[in-house]
Amino acid sequence: MAEIIRTENLRYAYPVEEGETPVYALRGVDLGIARGSFVVVLGHNGSGKSTLAKMLNAVLVPTEGSVLVEGMDTADERLLLAIRQRVGMVFQNPDNQIVANVVEEDVAFAPENLGVPPEEIRRRVDEALKAVGMSEFTTHAPHLLSGGQKQRIAIAGVLAMEPECIVLDEATAMLDPVGRREVLATVHRLNREKGMTVVLITHHMNEAEEADRVVVMDDGAVVMDGSPKEVFTQVEPLRSLGLTVPDTVDLLDRLRHHGVEVPLDALRVEECADAIAAALQ
């Protein structure tokens, strides 16, 4: 499958005062994001996952190495708009990314910046709001919406640029379970129905169960990379990274220690119940 984003030996150090030694938040990340895939990047705070996210659309540019978006180097300032139009970003705090006080005006913000003609903006705004299931809120005031609804507006605001890829930088961290489910369902649907590439940065491992691929980061480097089943069955390594494993895997792991013959990779609740029922009967 073709790659939409490619990072090569990506290193990044946050600027420091003169005389101090720079601390690298990313120390050599080589990652390719396949077009149309759903990739979850997991890691605890300070693992470098958010820094990585901000490099994917040139909010930050590499200290060393490179990031290519459809072959365009993010370090090239002339390509900035083209890159940001292709890779949209949704941030953590829903309140701090909504620009306008009417929903449709906010969704229209990006195409307005891109100089899209008014009739085309109208079409994109309506389509984007429909895609996130917020059409009925077109003329509402965003500050009266719930957290999950605000994040869906933010996603619509990104969709209106007609990007190839959406990066969600801990966009679910401040939401309650209902809001989190809304946002996840929305991005999964976009991925499935529109073939949108999704990169979801999170520390909730249960958000990764449905992904195509899970990338685990620690100390500025990728330490695990594979399908959810491949990653979540590595019980001990995950725990030593300060991450939890799903309760399903935890339970299966414990049963296996007692000699019950169950597979470790029955991640979903239903799968897990099937496996246990089969082993016990």
Added chain:
Amino acid sequence: MLKDITLGQYFPGNTVAHRLDPRTKILLVLFYIVALFCAQGVVTYTLLALCLAICVRISHVGIRQLVRGLKPVLFIMIFTGVLNLFFTPGGRNLVEWGVIRISEQGLHNAVFMVLRIMLLIMGTFLMTYTTSPISLTDGLERLLNWMKRFHVPVHELAMMMSIALRFIPTLIEETDKIMSAQKARGADFESGSLIQKAKALIPILVPLFISAFRRADELATAMECRCYHGGEGRTRLHVLRYEGRDITALCLGGAIMVGVIVMSRFGL
């Protein structure tokens, strides 16, 4: 208590008053203000008050909401009223009691000054109540477009204004939250001397400022991620276009203003 602030509030609706082009409304308010300051006598004031009443009627804005908007300026109104009442010489003295003297002219001035402020506030509030902040700033930006030639950053100012308006409710909510949190730690905002009261604000203002800066920083990044690069080459979802009703309203408004100016020449 903070929720009482009505400044910049917008009550959505679909009346003619709502549908008018924001530029028209800004110009009409300008005409209205000019007329108000020219108005001299009972006739002109009555005429302007009547105009306002008709506009209020058309816009379906509750009179109670308009009156509520007067609350924050109540002090200024009383102050100007009192000042005019006691310190305007001229005409017959109505009351003379020691140093206190109320002249005929003073009473006249006081009544009209208070009326003027009231009408002024209610008129401008009617505009903000019926115009979404974003179209208001949009209209302002278009109206002032010619100033760009003199290197006035019109677009940037308009953008700043619309973002400020967007964040007013968020910051009010945040202030409420911080106040509650500090009260939970025993902060006391009500009692004590003026200095103590001012000091008691520090635990609110410091977190509020820090949070506002953090928000500004994050918002700037989010805007850049959505390809914001200044006003150059920007298009708009809603294009402003003068319609028949705008022309009519402007002509009518202009005529009334001229009428008021002429009438006030004759002291009406």
Added chain:
Amino acid sequence: MEPILQIKHLTHTYGVGTPFQRSAVEDMSFEVREGEFLGIMGHTGSGKSTLIQHLNGLLKPTSGQVLLAGKDIWAEPKKIREVRFRVGLVFQYPEYQLFEETVYKDIAFGPANMGRTGAELDRCVREAARLVGIRDEQLDKSPFELSGGQKRRVALAGVLAMEPDVLVLDEPTAGLDPAGRENLMANIRDYHRNKQKTIVLVSHSMDEIAQNADRILVLKGAHILMSGTPAEVFARGEELLSAGLDVPEVTRIAMALRDRGLPIDPAVYTVEALERQLLALRKGGAAC
């Protein structure tokens, strides 16, 4: 023993007399017992936040009563500040309320407002800092230099330093990563165990509540939907799910196993307990 907090027919209505009138809390009655760990769960909008702001008198009931150690907290409105010292409330994202130049001064804000000074003030500041794992050398730092997780600990210490009889926590772990969440909950558990103080924990995380609370109150639409021990509450998993609430993942596994005909106790809500039951089943099954 008399309950430390009694909530009697509490109702709170916002916007009385306007078209926006709406009750966030309606006729709620319950008790908080001395020394217990009470978990409150419910959606955003279920009335949780409004409810807990009544426990320390930040909000005044529209009708009904809140009794602290048998006394109506609004009996003497002038003394409401004392109620706030006895019922410590930690808001959501409390790190956003920090304002002082140093961590020490910020933690001291509450106890200083209580009138504590000198050695007494120093003692409660240092003890509170110790309880949440803030090291002595961090006390002289600016709170704004600390990491997000540490800032939250400082804010928590600021309430603990008032040495309240009841500690009310609103979503204390929101936004933290798994390690940060576990650390903070461990601090709170230790505090509860060592000081024998009453704790009221509001959380969206069913797992967090399941692991810590002695008793659970489930709120829905301004009312109490159910209350009981974790085992009693999670045994009604289907009901919780149909009310649109989450249940711990373990409960969902247990429910799925029951659907497949395995005799699992509905009251199971921890991995350890489910493991024990399954192993017992295997032994029983082997005997057949």
